[in-house]
Amino acid sequence: MNHEKMELTAKKIIHTIEDFAPKNLAIEGDNIGLQVGNDLNKSVERVGIALDPSLKVIKEAYNKNVDFLFTHHPILKDPINSFNGLIYEKLKILIEGDIILYSAHTNLDICKNGLNDALTKLYNLKDVDYLYSNGLGRIGIFNGTFEDILHLTKKYLSETPKVINSEIVGDKKAFKVAVLSGYGLSQRDIARVSKLTDVYISGDLTHHSEILAEDLNLCVVDAGHYGTEVYGLKEFMKYLNEVFNNDIEIISLDF
């Protein structure tokens, strides 16, 4: 049977995103939801998906006639007082191109089948629990060797992960693993996670976090902020493609 194209409004797309990643899951103060745009009844033919609303991504969205740009990271983290410089440039292009910008950040990390669950599935973790009570991160049992962990990491997240203390795992065939998409390797995170597990896979390891992980005997696999989040974003893009079944074109802009 032929699938007849349905007209889709921005409102409908937002509704679908929020069904998947409910806004109430986001951690307090996170700047999620509609970022730039006014007319949500506008018809959308092309959706762009990206990790970051960078100038490069926004220009790419404009050049590719994107009507609706979805990004994981919001356009602003902290409040600002004036619209000049980079933010002015970004807004100018978005408005000129009549592009709606929408973000699902920690709600997409936390939600069922979101970015953290994507990592859980990649490593096929068993007996999975939340790493943090707010829903961020996951912890479970990995059945396999550390070599298997590295293989999956290099194949799907980052070709060059940074590994600390891998000798802790030795030749174990099953062990506890924690995962957290994005920036999960702060000193606070390392201190907490070292009490819960031997292996922690996340992103954005700093010098001080690295030293702390060494001191606390935590095996860390830094697969990058980008690597640990884009993996789940690709899965999210697949989901949107299934739901919209060719009614709209969905293109990736920074992965």
Ligand SMILES: [Fe+2]
């Ligand atoms: Fe992130």
